[in-house]
Amino acid sequence: MVQPSPFVVNMGPQHPSTHGVLRLRLVLDGESVLDIEAVLGYLHSSKEKLQETHTYLQTIPVTDRMDYLSSMTNNLGCALAIEKLAGIPVPDRATYIRVIMSELQRIASHCAALGFFFNDMGAWHSPLMYFLQQREKVLDIFEMVCGARLTYNYIRPGGVSQDLPPEFYPVVTKFLDELPRTLDEMEQYLWDNEIVRSRTVNIGVLPRELAINSSVTGPVLRGSGVKWDIRKADPYCFFDRFDFNVPVGEKGDCFDRFMVRLYELRESIKILRQAMEQLPPGPWRSEVPVIFRPQAGDAYGHIESPRGELGYYLVSDGSVSPWRFHVRAPSFINLTALREMVIGHKLADVAVIVGSLDVVMGEVDR
Amino acid sequence: MQELILSMLVGRAPDWVVVFVTSLLGVVAIFTFVIFSNLAAVWIERRLLGRFQIRSGPNRTGPEGLLQPLADALKVVGKEAIMPFAVDKWVYLAAPAAVFAPAILSFAVIPYAPGLTLLNIDVGILFLGAVGSVGVVPIFMAGWSSNNKYSLLGAMRAIAVTVSYEIPLILSLIGILVLGATLHLETLVEYQIEHGWFLFLQPLAFIIFFIAGSAELNRTPTDIMEGESELTAGFHTEYSGFKFTLFYLAEYTHVLAFSAVIVTLFMGGWGSGPGLDLIPPALWFAAKMYLIFCVFVWTRATLPRMRIDQLMGFAWKFLIPLTLMNILITAIEVYVGLASIPIFLINTVLAAVLVVLWTRVVSVRGVAVNRSEYVARMMSQPTGQAGR
Amino acid sequence: MTRSFTGDEFAAAIRRSFPGAVIQSERDAVVVQREAVRDICFYLRDNPELQFDFLSSVTATDYVDYFEVVYHLFSIAHNHSAVLKAWAEGRTNPWVPSVVAVWKGADLQEREMWDLLGVRCEGHPNLKRIMMWEGYPGHPLRKDFLEFDHRTFQAALQPTES
Numbered sequence: 056m057v058q059p060s061p062f063v064v065n066m067g068p069q070h071p072s073t074h075g076v077l078r079l080r081l082v083l084d085g086e087s088v089l090d091i092e093a094v095l096g097y098l099h100s101s102k103e104k105l106q107e108t109h110t111y112l113q114t115i116p117v118t119d120r121m122d123y124l125s126s127m128t129n130n131l132g133c134a135l136a137i138e139k140l141a142g143i144p145v146p147d148r149a150t151y152i153r154v155i156m157s158e159l160q161r162i163a164s165h166c167a168a169l170g171f172f173f174n175d176m177g178a179w180h181s182p183l184m185y186f187l188q189q190r191e192k193v194l195d196i197f198e199m200v201c202g203a204r205l206t207y208n209y210i211r212p213g214g215v216s217q218d219l220p221p222e223f224y225p226v227v228t229k230f231l232d233e234l235p236r237t238l239d240e241m242e243q244y245l246w247d248n249e250i251v252r253s254r255t256v257n258i259g260v261l262p263r264e265l266a267i268n269s270s271v272t273g274p275v276l277r278g279s280g281v282k283w284d285i286r287k288a289d290p291y292c293f294f295d296r297f298d299f300n301v302p303v304g305e306k307g308d309c310f311d312r313f314m315v316r317l318y319e320l321r322e323s324i325k326i327l328r329q330a331m332e333q334l335p336p337g338p339w340r341s342e343v344p345v346i347f348r349p350q351a352g353d354a355y356g357h358i359e360s361p362r363g364e365l366g367y368y369l370v371s372d373g374s375v376s377p378w379r380f381h382v383r384a385p386s387f388i389n390l391t392a393l394r395e396m397v398i399g400h401k402l403a404d405v406a407v408i409v410g411s412l413d414v415v416m417g418e419v420d421r
Numbered sequence: 422m423q424e425l426i427l428s429m430l431v432g433r434a435p436d437w438v439v440v441f442v443t444s445l446l447g448v449v450a451i452f453t454f455v456i457f458s459n460l461a462a463v464w465i466e467r468r469l470l471g472r473f474q475i476r477s478g479p480n481r482t483g484p485e486g487l488l489q490p491l492a493d494a495l496k497v498v499g500k501e502a503i504m505p506f507a508v509d510k511w512v513y514l515a516a517p518a519a520v521f522a523p524a525i526l527s528f529a530v531i532p533y534a535p536g537l538t539l540l541n542i543d544v545g546i547l548f549l550g551a552v553g554s555v556g557v558v559p560i561f562m563a564g565w566s567s568n569n570k571y572s573l574l575g576a577m578r579a580i581a582v583t584v585s586y587e588i589p590l591i592l593s594l595i596g597i598l599v600l601g602a603t604l605h606l607e608t609l610v611e612y613q614i615e616h617g618w619f620l621f622l623q624p625l626a627f628i629i630f631f632i633a634g635s636a637e638l639n640r641t642p643t644d645i646m647e648g649e650s651e652l653t654a655g656f657h658t659e660y661s662g663f664k665f666t667l668f669y670l671a672e673y674t675h676v677l678a679f680s681a682v683i684v685t686l687f688m689g690g691w692g693s694g695p696g697l698d699l700i701p702p703a704l705w706f707a708a709k710m711y712l713i714f715c716v717f718v719w720t721r722a723t724l725p726r727m728r729i730d731q732l733m734g735f736a737w738k739f740l741i742p743l744t745l746m747n748i749l750i751t752a753i754e755v756y757v758g759l760a761s762i763p764i765f766l767i768n769t770v771l772a773a774v775l776v777v778l779w780t781r782v783v784s785v786r787g788v789a790v791n792r793s794e795y796v797a798r799m800m801s802q803p804t805g806q807a808g809r
Numbered sequence: 810m811t812r813s814f815t816g817d818e819f820a821a822a823i824r825r826s827f828p829g830a831v832i833q834s835e836r837d838a839v840v841v842q843r844e845a846v847r848d849i850c851f852y853l854r855d856n857p858e859l860q861f862d863f864l865s866s867v868t869a870t871d872y873v874d875y876f877e878v879v880y881h882l883f884s885i886a887h888n889h890s891a892v893l894k895a896w897a898e899g900r901t902n903p904w905v906p907s908v909v910a911v912w913k914g915a916d917l918q919e920r921e922m923w924d925l926l927g928v929r930c931e932g933h934p935n936l937k938r939i940m941m942w943e944g945y946p947g948h949p950l951r952k953d954f955l956e957f958d959h960r961t962f963q964a965a966l967q968p969t970e971s
Binding site: 062064086173176177178179180181183184185188246248250251253254300301302303304305314315318401402403404 | 470473474475476570571574642644721722723724725726727728729730731792795796798799800
């Protein structure tokens with residue numbers, strides 16, 4: 056009697072849809088996935104050890120390269136942790152600029168995430184191009200502010216590295232006026248599309264209790280019905296002064312996560328308008344020596360990056376370099392839930408589920 | 422021109438030479454047309470796809486990128502032909518050639534102009550169906566011989582999809598056969614010129630034929646055979662160099678053959694309106710063929726991909742019942758003896774009604790949710806412990 | 810605003826159920842006996858007043874004589890946070906109990922702790938290396954791990970027991 060046996064397929068590390076060098080070992084029975092294991096470490100470049108040889112200011116550029124799709128928020132988290140450790144004050148204008156940069160970065164990152172999510176579903180780059188067009192505008196704004204398009208090194212301990220140029224306000228206002236139109240178009244196209252629905256509804260369901268227990272954060276957690284956003288729960292950088300809402304899904308499937316990201320984009324537009332109105336004049340950086348020695352001790356600073364809770368755990372021994380520099384990477388910890396989400400679905404769903412988790416391998420492997 | 426050649430040869434050479442020479446000329450003409458159309462198709466697809474994606478397609482090689490297909494061909498031919506060690510050698514090498522043959526065979530029976538058909542057989546539609554079905558075997562040959570799990574998965578999916586979609590493909594043509602009462606393609610074209618295009622008389626059949634054809638041809642939204650984001654390249658993962666070129670060309674030839682078949686069966690072949698006969702009918706045919714090709718590119722640019730089980734469900738549960746209903750309705754209309762305009766009106770209305778109703782029955786969408794309600798629920802959850 | 814437990818408050822909360830477990834309370838954190846870590850974590854998660862249902866991060870630091878394992882805990886229900894620490898003495902075989910049974914989110918992070926720092930998590934269902942490959946000699950994030958030189962790299966390429 057011929058017994059069909061499950062067979063092992065390897066997806067990645069080089070694969071068009073694993074969002075970087077993520078390797079997945081799948082045990083398949085025909086098309087159904089019986090087991091999945093993520094093999095990591097293909098992009099591991101020992102950044103945590105590297106930071107132990109850098110001064111505190113030198114740690115900022117390395118943080119750019121971890122979650123390379125949202126560098127501003129990386130810088131912000133690290134700067135907050137260093138300021139907590141060393142007790143550095145930050146002027147108000149710098150804080151508002153940080154908020155503006157963080158929300159612009161969220162727009163850029165979610166545009167990329169949503170675009171690539173549809174790529175994974177097989178829509179041959181068409182929605183991706185529309186989203187990337189908006190992201191390009193944000194990258195042009197960042198280039199105007201700090202000269203770089205991907206790794207900014209802009210938010211430093213004590214403030215930001217340079218002030219906003221005079222053409223910043225009109226350019227950003229124009230961008231914010233035009234962005235909702237594209238978002239409406241994309242939502243119109245994607246909400247009712249039968250194929251998108253059938254590929255994402257009830258796929259990759261993550262129940263609420265399991266989500267909290269698996270320490271997932273960000274749109275993945277909020278898609279599962281838990282309204283936990285660090286900007287609201289533990290506000291940093293004056294986020295309690297802004298009026299915005301936090302979208303929360305219901306079922307925890309890929310469709311909910313996609314809608315949560317889309318509506319977070321819209322909320323970011325609201326925050327940006329308010330921040331630009333409230334932006335006070337003043338210094339954009341407090342006087343901080345280039346090399347400083349914080350007191351011995353440890354500090355944990357965390358922010359809401361587009362992918363989830365990005366935390367920096369810093370231990371200082373009183374010298375110019377950190378003794379321990381640990382990054383709580385949201386993409387890494389979100390992968391904990393991958394197995395429960397994928398088992399039982401088909402091979403074609405694996406790409407969609409990984410896309411809805413929005414992993415960036417620079418952050419996963421550090 | 423046929424008459425010229427015939428007049429030159431008829432008195433002076435035995436019959437078989439006449440037949441041989443005219444057939445040879447026809448084959449050469451069709452080959453040239455197909456190769457030229459392939460190059461044109463590559464250019465059209467890349468430029469048009471680019472425009473749909475708010476970018477210009479290739480526009481550097483030659484004026485407006487017209488030399489891009491040539492550059493592609495030269496590049497692919499120049500690549501190293503890697504043959505993996507453990508493949509099933511003869512099957513592996515035979516597959517690309519075998520996949521090209523059925524694609525180009527379809528062009529033999531198509532009428533390009535009044536009286537200009539290479540293979541003027543009485544069972545044209547049967548020939549087309551048979552040739553299309555043969556096309557699945559080389560795909561499996563390629564997938565199996567590559568000794569690669571991805572290729573095997575791709576080949577398995579290809580067989581499942583192709584076999585499933587053959588049925589709505591052929592069944593949707595039966596409505597045409599009932600109306601035209603013949604399998605002969607030239608006669609069908611003439612029927613259309615006289616009574617109106619089957620595009621209008623059989624709208625449901627056209628839609629189903631287009632969708633089923635799209636699935637047979639490996640085009641998105643049904644291109645799971647080579648779903649790039651899942652299986653890298655499916656059944657032709659292990660092919661490189663000239664062998665891959667043959668697959669690539671075979672795919673485009675297949676699409677063009679299908680476009681030609683759609684034009685012949687649904688859009689009046691080489692026919693055009695009264696007074697527009699000044700433009701040669703062959704040109705009308707070519708123009709319509711490229712138009713249908715553009716519609717294929719349009720669907721590719723717009724829709725995401727369906728999953729394999731959804732694809733199969735779509736064929737068996739949605740398309741086949743619709744084709745059966747179409748046959749029934751057309752048969753009733755012919756039995757009652759209606760003229761063209763009433764058939765067109767009834768068929769169009771019934772097509773719309775049937776599609777909407779049947780969708781309600783088999784849709785995978787689930788309960789329809791109002792968008793503003795969903796968004797309102799999303800934004801108004803209580804903080805933190807939602808429902809705890 | 811998330812209310813952070815100070816070291817003393819947290820120590821008092823833990824001492825109510827585990828009287829001898831607290832070694833010392835720092836300004837923001839509490840150090841407990843490592844054998845009691847898993848039971849304390851179960852208590853912290855299930856107690857209705859504390860309800861620390863969310864483990865934000867678990868990591869370790871190499872303090873040369875000992876390894877300090879740090880748990881950052883949050884409560885989504887009550888919106889408060891606390892920091893728990895445990896010490897693993899020595900360098901040859903430092904270990905702490907694994908908290909995977911309490912919070913599944915510790916899974917990959919404890920594997921990273923084992924891989925990069927060599928702190929074994931007893932009771933972890935799948936304690937394999939995660940960043941480096943099986944057979945890599947040494948634990949890279951330790952303070953005594955040599956900087957890259959070709960001798961070390963050649964040693965790393967040989968298949969060895971890990």
